[in-house]
Amino acid sequence: MSFNSFGRLLRFSTWGESHGPAIGAIVDGCPPGLNLSEADIQPWLDKRRPGTSRFTTQRREPDLVRIMSGLFEGRTTGAPISLMIENVDQRSKDYSNIAGAYRPGHADYTYDAKYGLRDWRGGGRSSARETASRVAAGAVARLLIPEVRIRAFLVELGGDAIDRAAFDDEAIDANPFFCPDPAAAARWEALVDGARNDGSSLGAIVECVATNVPAGWGAPVYAKLDAELATAMMSINAVKGVEIGEGFGAARLRGEVNADEMRRGEDGRPRFLSNHAGGVLGGISTGQDVVVRMAFKPTSSVRIPMRTVDAGGEETEISTKGRHDPCVGIRGAPVAEAMMALVLADQKLLHRAQRGEDR
Amino acid sequence: MSFNSFGRLLRFSTWGESHGPAIGAIVDGCPPGLNLSEADIQPWLDKRRPGTSRFTTQRREPDLVRIMSGLFEGRTTGAPISLMIENVDQRSKDYSNIAGAYRPGHADYTYDAKYGLRDWRGGGRSSARETASRVAAGAVARLLIPEVRIRAFLVELGGDAIDRAAFDDEAIDANPFFCPDPAAAARWEALVDGARNDGSSLGAIVECVATNVPAGWGAPVYAKLDAELATAMMSINAVKGVEIGEGFGAARLRGEVNADEMRRGEDGRPRFLSNHAGGVLGGISTGQDVVVRMAFKPTSSVRIPMRTVDAGGEETEISTKGRHDPCVGIRGAPVAEAMMALVLADQKLLHRAQRGEDR
Amino acid sequence: MSFNSFGRLLRFSTWGESHGPAIGAIVDGCPPGLNLSEADIQPWLDKRRPGTSRFTTQRREPDLVRIMSGLFEGRTTGAPISLMIENVDQRSKDYSNIAGAYRPGHADYTYDAKYGLRDWRGGGRSSARETASRVAAGAVARLLIPEVRIRAFLVELGGDAIDRAAFDDEAIDANPFFCPDPAAAARWEALVDGARNDGSSLGAIVECVATNVPAGWGAPVYAKLDAELATAMMSINAVKGVEIGEGFGAARLRGEVNADEMRRGEDGRPRFLSNHAGGVLGGISTGQDVVVRMAFKPTSSVRIPMRTVDAGGEETEISTKGRHDPCVGIRGAPVAEAMMALVLADQKLLHRAQRGEDR
Amino acid sequence: MSFNSFGRLLRFSTWGESHGPAIGAIVDGCPPGLNLSEADIQPWLDKRRPGTSRFTTQRREPDLVRIMSGLFEGRTTGAPISLMIENVDQRSKDYSNIAGAYRPGHADYTYDAKYGLRDWRGGGRSSARETASRVAAGAVARLLIPEVRIRAFLVELGGDAIDRAAFDDEAIDANPFFCPDPAAAARWEALVDGARNDGSSLGAIVECVATNVPAGWGAPVYAKLDAELATAMMSINAVKGVEIGEGFGAARLRGEVNADEMRRGEDGRPRFLSNHAGGVLGGISTGQDVVVRMAFKPTSSVRIPMRTVDAGGEETEISTKGRHDPCVGIRGAPVAEAMMALVLADQKLLHRAQRGEDR
Numbered sequence A, B, C, D: 001m002s003f004n005s006f007g008r009l010l011r012f013s014t015w016g017e018s019h020g021p022a023i024g025a026i027v028d029g030c031p032p033g034l035n036l037s038e039a040d041i042q043p044w045l046d047k048r049r050p051g052t053s054r055f056t057t058q059r060r061e062p063d064l065v066r067i068m069s070g071l072f073e074g075r076t077t078g079a080p081i082s083l084m085i086e087n088v089d090q091r092s093k094d095y096s097n098i099a100g101a102y103r104p105g106h107a108d109y110t111y112d113a114k115y116g117l118r119d120w121r122g123g124g125r126s127s128a129r130e131t132a133s134r135v136a137a138g139a140v141a142r143l144l145i146p147e148v149r150i151r152a153f154l155v156e157l158g159g160d161a162i163d164r165a166a167f168d169d170e171a172i173d174a175n176p177f178f179c180p181d182p183a184a185a186a187r188w189e190a191l192v193d194g195a196r197n198d199g200s201s202l203g204a205i206v207e208c209v210a211t212n213v214p215a216g217w218g219a220p221v222y223a224k225l226d227a228e229l230a231t232a233m234m235s236i237n238a239v240k241g242v243e244i245g246e247g248f249g250a251a252r253l254r255g256e257v258n259a260d261e262m263r264r265g266e267d268g269r270p271r272f273l274s275n276h277a278g279g280v281l282g283g284i285s286t287g288q289d290v291v292v293r294m295a296f297k298p299t300s301s302v303r304i305p306m307r308t309v310d311a312g313g314e315e316t317e318i319s320t321k322g323r324h325d326p327c328v329g330i331r332g333a334p335v336a337e338a339m340m341a342l343v344l345a346d347q348k349l350l351h352r353a354q355r356g357e358d359r
Helices: A038-050 A094-097 A107-114 A121-126 A132-145 A169-174 A182-198 A227-232 A247-252 A326-354 B040-049 B093-097 B110-113 B119-126 B129-146 B167-172 B182-198 B225-233 B247-252 B328-355 C038-048 C092-098 C108-115 C121-126 C130-144 C169-174 C181-198 C225-234 C247-252 C328-355 D039-047 D092-098 D106-113 D121-126 D131-146 D167-173 D184-199 D224-236 D247-252 D326-353
Strands: A013-014 A022-030 A064-066 A082-087 A148-159 A204-211 A239-244 A261-266 A271-274 A290-296 A304-308 A317-318 B013-014 B021-029 B065-067 B080-086 B150-158 B205-212 B240-243 B263-264 B270-274 B289-295 B306-309 B317-318 C011-015 C021-027 C064-067 C081-086 C148-157 C203-212 C239-244 C262-264 C269-270 C292-294 C306-309 C315-318 D011-015 D022-028 D065-067 D080-084 D147-155 D204-211 D239-244 D263-264 D271-274 D291-297 D306-309 D314-320
Touching: A013 A132, A022 A132, A038 A064, A038 A132, A038 A326, A082 A132, A082 A326, A107 B328, A121 C148, A132 A326, A148 A169, A148 A182, A148 A326, A169 A182, A204 A326, A204 B247, A227 A239, A227 A326, A227 B225, A227 B240, A227 B328, A239 A247, A239 B225, A239 B247, A247 B205, A247 B240, A261 B306, A271 C269, A290 A326, A290 B247, A304 B263, A326 B110, A326 C328, A326 D314, B013 B129, B013 C021, B021 C011, B040 B065, B040 B129, B040 B328, B080 B129, B150 B167, B150 B182, B150 B328, B167 B182, B205 B328, B225 B240, B225 B289, B225 B328, B240 B247, B240 D039, B240 D092, B289 B328, B317 C148, B328 C021, C038 C064, C038 C130, C081 C130, C108 D326, C130 C328, C148 C169, C148 C181, C148 C328, C169 C181, C203 C262, C203 C328, C203 D247, C225 C239, C225 C292, C225 C328, C225 D224, C225 D239, C239 D224, C239 D247, C247 D204, C247 D291, C262 D306, C292 C328, C292 D247, C306 D147, C306 D263, C328 D106, D011 D131, D022 D039, D022 D131, D039 D065, D039 D131, D039 D326, D080 D131, D092 D224, D131 D326, D147 D167, D147 D184, D147 D326, D167 D184, D204 D326, D224 D239, D224 D291, D239 D247, D291 D326
Parallel strands: none
Antiparallel strands: A013 A022, A022 A082, A064 A082, A148 A204, A204 A290, A239 A290, A239 B240, A261 A271, A304 A317, B013 B021, B021 B080, B065 B080, B150 B205, B205 B289, B240 B289, B263 B270, B306 B317, C011 C021, C021 C081, C064 C081, C148 C203, C203 C292, C239 C292, C239 D239, C262 C269, C306 C315, D011 D022, D022 D080, D065 D080, D147 D204, D204 D291, D239 D291, D263 D271, D306 D314
16 A cells, blocks of 8 residues: 555565665565575666666666565565665765756656655655665565566667567677667667767667466456556656557457467467467466566656756756766666566465465 | 455455356445435446447447445445446357367466366456446546546557547547547448458557646655556556557657656646656656556457367367457447546545645 | 455455445455355354344344355356345334434444534444444355364353353354353343343453464564454454453463463474463464454443434434344354454465465 | 555554664655654654663663655655664574573464574564564654644553552653552552562553544544554554453443433534543544553563473473563553554544545
């Protein structure tokens, strides 16, 4: 029910502002007996960490996670796991010019409209820094579903799409864009450099695929696996669209093309001949890859002057001078993976609650 | 938490199968003192009702709603409102051929995988008939937000998009497609007739717009207004994608184009010069139109024979002979409106809980 | 989150007023594959049914339950189970005199204070009739925990306590008071007759015991098994106190007396030498009997004239003329059993979600 | 839904073990604009702090709270408020003898039964130290209900009750027992000294009263104000019983005595002539004092040797040598106040959500 929590049985809550002393997450409902240390979490945070290439914000945050509770002798106890990440490089002065004026495309005005006040330092709670807490929580969730492999990558940046025929899984970690197509990655370097030099920014489309999800996770109606993924992904900063499998493209197919036919698999279970459904039928996993795509808008923090008003209603111009990602979609990929892990781990627990078998 | 409930403060739960005696919804958390009778609900059900044109299923359901609780002398009391709709025209025999085989694109296999058994009569719980309960609940939700106007319409059918320049609000109710472009509506008649004659089906894109939503509804992080809308819409049968405002298109814009600039409005509050954001920034409403679009896949119930397997794993073919919508997206429009109403009414209550003013 | 729902994974919601057309419950989250028919529910309703002896209200309600959804070929499908009980013998005229005045000890004034209006027919939503829905839902819950035996009985009525040494399990169903002490039952006949003749009413203390609950159900901190039982039982109409095991008596024992010592049991697991704890330590079941006691206040519906005010604030007198139970605690026993079953079944699902074994 | 969270709209989650680096709470859903600093929280923690007299544990914890998020320029922003308290004086060695054996009356065995492992250092999550987080969260809740006065005190210790006629509100803070009867406080010194010298412990009964709660807070059925208080109080360590108003005593009164009569008050609203109901009717506040009493069992940590078994099932004896409260009920009083504040603040938000007025 709370505004800063996500999940049903495996449930995490995040806290902290971009420019406070720290941010963090509590992961509740974790099964006991799992081996866990900071070393299981840190690598995922490092993937999301700012400042790792010239294509992300130059804010320097080590993003070192500390486990504050829920462990005993290196294993989870079933108690809440409190994760904390200190903020190190918060330069509040960078934001002084936005204290008075509403940045277009940002939550400045809406926070004021909702709360009557706002923490303007770095966007406060609306900063993408909150997503570090998700990545940390997601690392815990991964321990619950070791059978599942989760992989997020960019399939489009600034309107330039990858060539699916050139898809190379190993390329994803070999360039600063989580791009599975080396040629596209090379083109994107110039694209992003150009946008940054212009004081502009670019959008992106991220695809997140979970492999080895067993058939049967999810639920009909309001707890559909795809509906859970939709809210999970749409809750990520800058995401404006979510689609499953064929997604919007399915609206342009005919029924007999879109429906995935089945043959008998070698293990006796159905083998699908295609995966337009993206691994979900009727809200429940089919056993195929679960495929989600999401659209990241271009950062609204641009150096190009924009027309706006201030809190008093006076018209003004603003250009954002803080250190920002020219394309937030890049660092969105690790966040998407974390949200996928959190949703799937939660669904696994829900499923075995209702069915009773350990599956 | 439950699988068949939706909402936080205004919360509804639905029950019932396509081929049981009835379906229904309970609406909980409704403020007291609202005038309510069946006449406030029935017109919305009539819009979703099957069999109103040759472009929807020929199942004949009067869909008459009965209010079973929560009223006293014509007004809501704050108690749960139980709504019931009897099933009249359930022809179970139509489905006898699907008892054994898994229909491609349907939830048959996944229900078996999850539950170990399934109610194959008309899809049971996965039938689009469940959405009648949503429409009934949505009619109650509308009473909480009389200031808001909600309108859903098809912007694309079978890959054929409307001409935005020809948008005519009054046309929406003047054709069987909820289509705001009369010329497109005329073309769609032929499209749908053709698909039905082929034993095929078509997808559609529905747009749902809420006007007069005040700035300040929603919440940051995991209860974002857009994240709530995403799960609400993705939970509708056959929806495979959801986008807000510019949606996936935003990923192809530059930051300075996508961010909506502001000038001083006549009322002293910010006036936006565009609405790429679709009325939501940082998860909170801006006061502009809230714009959601969703992709409906083509019905997987097609007469064209499809390859599949049965519960025993044997390979077979199946062609669906029941009475089905050639384009479920059409009747999805009233459902989208209902879900929009339910989300917004819930957010209104949440907002005034946290802020205390009646707004 | 909703006001009329209870439970976490096995979750039920009730609706309906005493004088509406029907009342009902939806049970959500039930595992699939359980054999269920009306015959599994009706006997429990019959135990709570009014009019079975001269010691309960003379309202004649057959309380026939109808299962409206969630079944296929006699088994649960995992879909919500909708249960409906028609109201037959609602005499609204009996309540006309209370439309204007607030009955002391009833919710009349508080409903007006909260909602600004109230359904005064038979107490509307605050009628004990709502508990029939709980009993029906509880019958479903029992199917999930066939290993557990649940038994509720009166240990005190009108201040007259049973003799624990005379406890006879078979006596409980052999008298109209669910009294395990035949001598006390005989005395209570005169007590209740006397109170009814005086136009007065009596309170009672009900004990509910669950046997064969395995060690390990429940959770620390805010989902303690005893805390769940406390809210479950306190939510029953007229209950004013709840205690676990030794309860308030524990506050008068010394630590070394109250703490239950352990020896090695024949099965190798701990055997407790006493059960002051009532089967719960640290919020988790010990494997011993789970023992809850609750205090029912005397019905506030008395024929003796009471001083009160009306909605306009004018002073008046009122004597309740409707058909009422002289001791609501009697019919509280089957309700307590139902709530115990609902809590335990829910905890079983939660436990296997977190632990993964089917236990 | 989570196991370590409490509340509906104002919701807090706690984390941390007795012997970890820190404990803490997140308060979510707090309205914006409230003045808050550590100085608003610390005094309440100081009341619960161990080591303030010889009648509580000699563990020395400064219990200094630090606000980690949710504030801007001294005011709440509507974002989650993260509160952290470092553990300073954790002597793990004190507990080494209990690593192997199950302490009678403690959660040692049940934690092992549930989780398969346990953090035996100081009871881990089941330590009363968790209640410091509640007190900190409760201090925030108090800011939401400045109109309400909350007061908890001991009415019985070791079976020795106060004289209600000698009730002196000012005495409560003038002795180490939160005892409103100075003569009883004097007697209790000897009682507690005697128990401690014997290596034993004592129980207590705490009463918590909230004054100035407006009529109309709460909800019927499963979110009754008294049901919420019951789960809140029963979730406190060592509490074994909860009663509202007359409580168990109500079961011994006749209906016409127990029902609180009404006359017209000077403000035109009903004035009750008694308060057997404890300020709650039908789950909704009456405007009278809300009165809750709870029974604390005697600490199970006693120096007197107790028979028990170890994790391997071998029989042994144990005497607890750690620093413990001879009567945990004493420090339970500030915790009860905190839980009362948290429940009432939550209900205030829920009420204005449903009614819309700021009341």
